[in-house]
Amino acid sequence: xxxxxxxxxxxxxxxxxxxxxxxxxxxxxxxxxxxxxxxxxxxxxxxxxxxxxxxxxxxxxxxxxxxxxxxxxxxxxxxxxxxxxxxxxxxxxxxxxxxxxxxxxxxxxxxxxxxxxxxxxxxxxxxxxxxxx
Numbered sequence: 719x720x721x722x723x724x725x726x727x728x729x730x731x732x733x734x735x736x737x738x739x740x741x742x743x744x745x746x747x748x749x750x751x752x753x754x755x756x757x758x759x760x761x762x763x764x765x766x767x768x769x770x771x772x773x774x775x776x777x778x779x780x781x782x783x784x785x786x787x788x789x790x791x792x793x794x795x796x797x798x799x800x801x802x803x804x805x806x807x808x809x810x811x812x813x814x815x816x817x818x819x820x821x822x823x824x825x826x827x828x829x830x831x832x833x834x835x836x837x838x839x840x841x842x843x844x845x846x847x848x849x850x851x
Contacts, residue, residue, distance in 0.1 A: 721782055725790045728775040729797055732836065735767045754826055761828035765835045772839030776847060787844040795837040 743760035751759065776787065806812045820829040 721779055721786060721790070724775065724779050725793060728771060728778075728790075729794050731774075732768060732771050732794065732798070733801070735771060736764060736832075739764050739767055757820075758826060758828055761832055764832045768832060768835040769839050769842075772835070773843045775840055776843040782840075782844065782849070784841055784844045784849050787840040787849070788838075791837040791840045794840075795833060798833065798836050 739760055742763075743756050747756035747759055750756075772791075775790070776782070779787075782790070803814075803817055806817045807814060819825070820827050823830055
C-alpha cells in the first residue's frame with residue numbers, strides 16, 4: 719500500500735476519532751462543564767488523539783521521510799479545514815461567522831491547536847523516529 723493511500727486512511731481514522739471526541743464533548747462534557755469549558759477540554763483531548771493517530775501513521779509508513787510527512791500533515795490540514803467549512807456551512811447550516819468563531823483563541827477557543835497538531839503531528843513523529851529534520 720502506497721503512502722498516499724495510507725495518508726487517506728489515516729485521515730479517515732482522524733475523522734472517526736475526532737467525531738467521537740466531539741460526541742463525547744456534546745453528550746458527556748457539555749452537560750457537566752458548560753459549552754466553553756467542554757470545548758476547551760475536548761480540544762486538548764483532541765490534540766492528544768490527533769497526535770496518537772499521527773504516531774500510528776508514522777509507524778505504518780516507515781518509508782516516509784520528514785518532507786513527505788510534512789506534506790501529509792499539510793494535506794490533512796487542508797482536508798480537515800475544507801471538511802469543517804463545507805459540512806459546517808452547507809450541511810449543518812452554520813454561518814461563516816459561527817465557523818470562524820472556533821478560531822478565536824483569545825476567546826478561549828482552542829480548535830487552532832488541533833489544526834497545528836494535524837499539520838505537524840506526522841512530521842514531529844518522523845523527526846522523533848530519526849527521519850531527518
